[in-house]
Amino acid sequence: LMPTDVAIGDRGRQELSVDDLPADELIIDIGGETIARYEEVIAGAQTLFVNGPPGVYEREEGAEGTRRLWNAVASAPGTTVIGGGDTVASAATFIDLDAISYVSTGGGALVRYLSGVELPLLRAMRRR
Secondary structure (H helix, E strand, O other), X not given: OOOOEEEEOOOOOEEEEHHHOOOOOOEEEEOHHHHHHHHHXXXXXXXXXXXXXXXXXXXXXXXXXXXXXXXXHHOOOXXXXXXXXXXXXXXXXXXXXXXXXXXXXXXXXXXXXXXXXXXXXHHHHHHO
């Protein structure tokens, strides 16, 4: 799903349609309409994979989308997999990681592995 709205702001959170986004503004988060769509999809998903937070969660004005995303993922009925150091850090900020089926700090490597790409370390270990 592509975002339909985002939050911008060096002067506090302001939500705008993607179509109205000024080129010189910092995008800090997904907007309320987008996260509501994501929450619907997440609630019905059998398997979820998340790699990266949607917002600058370290700043309060950029944390709403990330907070709501992680709460939706934590309460999802399906299998949940998250990968990446910043992904894990953002999730741990808002939820108990025990609510996630599988947590990996290896983001890019996990994406490649799940995509069927042979990882060099695994290839080397098979040779032994």
